[in-house]
Amino acid sequence: MTRLIGLYVLSILLFAGSTASGQHKYWLDHTSLATLSVILPEPDRCSEWINACTYTLTADQTSAVIAAGGVLTPMLSFAPAALAHKDPILSFALEQIQANYFLKMGLTGKGVKIGIIDGGFLRADRDPTLSHLFQKGLVKSYKDYITPEMEAYGGAIGLDDNHGTEVWQLIGGYDKEKNILYGLAQEAEYYLARTDHGAYEKRIEEDLLILALEDMQRQGIRLVNVSLGYNLGYSDASENYRPSQMDGKSTAIARAVEIAATQKGMLIVVAAGNEARDAWQTLSTPGDAQHALTVGASKFDIWDKMDYSSIGPDYTDFVKPDISVYSTLGTSYSTPVVTGLVACIWQMDSTLTNLEIIDILKQAGNFYPYPNNYLGYGVPTCPNIIKIMSGETIKRPQKVKTSKESYKLTRDFDTKYLVAFHKKDERNVMARVVYRPMGNKVKIKRITMARQTSLLIGTEVIEIFWE
Numbered sequence: 001m002t003r004l005i006g007l008y009v010l011s012i013l014l015f016a017g018s019t020a021s022g023q024h025k026y027w028l029d030h031t032s033l034a035t036l037s038v039i040l041p042e043p044d045r046c047s048e049w050i051n052a053c054t055y056t057l058t059a060d061q062t063s064a065v066i067a068a069g070g071v072l073t074p075m076l077s078f079a080p081a082a083l084a085h086k087d088p089i090l091s092f093a094l095e096q097i098q099a100n101y102f103l104k105m106g107l108t109g110k111g112v113k114i115g116i117i118d119g120g121f122l123r124a125d126r127d128p129t130l131s132h133l134f135q136k137g138l139v140k141s142y143k144d145y146i147t148p149e150m151e152a153y154g155g156a157i158g159l160d161d162n163h164g165t166e167v168w169q170l171i172g173g174y175d176k177e178k179n180i181l182y183g184l185a186q187e188a189e190y191y192l193a194r195t196d197h198g199a200y201e202k203r204i205e206e207d208l209l210i211l212a213l214e215d216m217q218r219q220g221i222r223l224v225n226v227s228l229g230y231n232l233g234y235s236d237a238s239e240n241y242r243p244s245q246m247d248g249k250s251t252a253i254a255r256a257v258e259i260a261a262t263q264k265g266m267l268i269v270v271a272a273g274n275e276a277r278d279a280w281q282t283l284s285t286p287g288d289a290q291h292a293l294t295v296g297a298s299k300f301d302i303w304d305k306m307d308y309s310s311i312g313p314d315y316t317d318f319v320k321p322d323i324s325v326y327s328t329l330g331t332s333y334s335t336p337v338v339t340g341l342v343a344c345i346w347q348m349d350s351t352l353t354n355l356e357i358i359d360i361l362k363q364a365g366n367f368y369p370y371p372n373n374y375l376g377y378g379v380p381t382c383p384n385i386i387k388i389m390s391g392e393t394i395k396r397p398q399k400v401k402t403s404k405e406s407y408k409l410t411r412d413f414d415t416k417y418l419v420a421f422h423k424k425d426e427r428n429v430m431a432r433v434v435y436r437p438m439g440n441k442v443k444i445k446r447i448t449m450a451r452q453t454s455l456l457i458g459t460e461v462i463e464i465f466w467e
Contacts, residue, residue, distance in 0.1 A: 017363050021282075028276040040065075044444065087175070088181040092300055093326045095338040099184055102344050103383035109185030109343030111350075113140075115216040115224040116336075117209055118169055119196035120161030125153045127165055129173035129182060133190060141191040141219070145208040164330065167227045170336035171343075184340035191221055196228055198237045209286075210256040222354065224266060225339040226257075227332035229273045229284025235286075241366065243280060244314055246288040253286040261291035267354035269339045271331040272296040272321040283310040283320055293358050293437040294344070295335040296321035297299030298379055303366060303459050304419045305374045305432070312373030314428040322358065323365050338396035345385065363388050370397055370454055370463045372421050372429050379459070397454075397461035407444045407453075407464050413437045415458040 040061060047173040054377060058067070067234035090099055121142070124130055133139055142152050155161025172190070173182035193212035197203045209228065216224055230253070232240045241251065248254050248444045260266040273284035288309075297306040305324065309331055312320030327334035338361070345357055352360075362368055365377030387394050398409065418435045430450060435442050446466050453464040 033155055049099040052374045055271045062078075085181060088179050091170070091180065091182045091337075093170070094181060094184065095327045095335065096298075096300060096379060096381075097337070097341065098383055099181075099341075102184060102341075103181075103387060105348070105386075107184070107344035107347055109188035109340060109347055110342040112185065112188045112223060112346050113191060113219070113221040114171060114185060114188045114339060114343055115191045115192045115193065115212075115214075116164060116171070117195055117224060117226050118164030118167055118228065119198055119398060120155045120194055121153050121164040121168065121192055122155040122157065122161070122162040123153055124165040124168060124192075127169070127173075128166070129169050130173050132174060132176070132186070133172060136187070138187065138189050139190050139192070142194075143192070143212070143215070145212060146194055146196040146197045146205070156198075161198060161391065163198075163227070164192065164194065167332060167336045170333055170342045171225060183336065185343040188340075188343045191216060191219060200235050201230070202235055202422070203239050206230060206251070206253045209253055213256055213260055213266075213268075217260065217266060219312045222266050223339065223342055224260075224268050225336050226268060226270045226286065226380070227335045229271055229287055230310050231273065231275065231280055231284045233283075241285065243282045243313070244315070246282050246285055246314055248288045248318075251285040251288070253326045254289040254292075257286040257289040261289070263341065265354055267293060267357060269293045269335055269340060269342065271335040272312070274308045274330045274332075275310045276305075277308055281311050282313050288313065288315075288316075288320060290318050291355065293323070293329060293338065293361065294321040294376070295338050296324035296375055297331045297334045298324040298326050298338060298375060300326045301458065302415055302417070302419070302456065303379045304456060309374075311429075312376070314373060319371045319376060319427045321373075322363055323377050323380055324375045325379060336352045341380070341382075341385075345389075349389065360385060360388050364394075366459050367397065367454060367461050370452070370461065371427050372423060373427055373455055374421060374429050374432065378400070378461070397463045399463050400466070401465045403465055403467045404444045407446075407455075409444065409455075409462070410441050412440055412443070413457070418442060418444075419456040420444055421456070423452045423454065424449055425451055 008135045018233050042055065077355060092208060125134060141344050144150055170181050171183040172185040172188055174186060195208035195212050213224065234240050248258065257268045260268055265271065270287040272294050275281060283294065286292060297309040299306060300303065325334040342357055361380045362377040364380035367375060367378035371377045419432045420435060421429045422431045422433060424430045431447055435444060444453065444464065450466055455462040
């Protein structure tokens with residue numbers, strides 16, 4: 001139905017954008033008297049307070065109103081909800097690895113099955129940052145191996161039963177209200193296993209971890225996050241390990257992870273541990289498994305090692321950790337960031353093997369090809385990963401050889417300090433030394449018996465070979 005409008009001076013206010021058919025919405029103010037003969041459609045709505053109605057008009061109808069003496073007063077429009085989307089704010093760890101490159105490619109871990117083996121998922125089903133996963137039916141399984149009689153997602157905060165919930169947030173969590181993205185794997189499928197009890201530390205927890213791994217393999221899960229580690233602190237002190245046993249072979253869970261990686265095609269992402277400040281210092285098991293993807297913790301701006309992040313052993317023929325990512329609260333929380341990253345890589349190319357992905361992540365690190373047992377191959381970034389998978393070259397550390405006992409570097413520094421990782425061989429650190437530039441100069445002194453030194457300048461690495 002149309003309506004003949006007469007006796008109006010029209011004050012027309014544009015308040016919404018064009019529709020798909022090229023129409024616009026206008027306020028028509030009916031307060032003045034003038035004679036206009038314009039045929040308009042039924043009003044969308046009318047306001048008694050401002051004595052006006054809104055109309056959706058075509059371009060021809062708008063022109064007719066103007067020709068009849070109407071006055072157009074444009075206003076800024078409210079964008080439709082579909083266009084109101086803003087890029088999410090990234091967590092610091094995702095910002096560090098430049099996750100926006102993956103987001104622009106639409107990578108969400110879709111179709112990838114992720115297992116999380118942890119100590120509890122307290123209230124995960126009510127956590128707002130995980131609600132989208134439950135709403136979309138992406139939570140496929142929950143199994144409590146420790147206390148199967150306890151209700152799902154139950155437990156006690158005092159026993160750290162929310163640890164798995166926090167880990168999960170960093171794999172696929174999103175705060176819709178604040179528009180903060182915590183994990184990359186927004187559309188992965190999740191399989192949860194509780195194998196660790198916060199009230200005690202017993203070897204049975206390791207047995208249950210192995211059982212959970214086997215169950216997950218039978219369910220076709222290739223990617224598993226293990227933000228757990230075992231070394232000291234057992235309820236029965238006779239069960240404590242020795243540092244020399246962190247060799248990838250001595251513990252049952254390290255052997256199980258190695259089988260999962262080398263025989264079952266599973267990619268097990270494991271936390272290195274948080275004992276670097278303790279007498280123990282070295283990483284925990286199963287992070288010592290050679291073909292686990294073991295993750296340490298780095299700082300944010302300067303990709304130095306977090307002081308708590310456990311150090312890899314110097315008595316194996318492989319380097320640990322493999323890579324490092326930012327976390328202030330422990331390697332338990334740098335590890336899941338990498339798990340979400342892996343899910344996106346597998347979504348991008350499902351034909352890759354687990355070991356190929358580990359190699360890609362190593363190559364994407366800022367220390368590659370000069371790893372160390374503090375940070376591994378360093379921090380991998382999404383643009384580096386994309387370039388490697390596309391066969392492109394990326395910037396590598398500068399290689400310097402010197403027969404002198406010091407190396408002088410002159411340049412403009414945009415970082416407050418530099419870090420030298422002096423190594424007794426190609427990967428094992430003897431000493432970490434901090435240098436502060438004097439103006440635009442710094443002098444790196446060789447320490448006794450050092451063969452190589454990785455000099456970290458913010459995120460850049462210079463590899464010094466002492467001859």
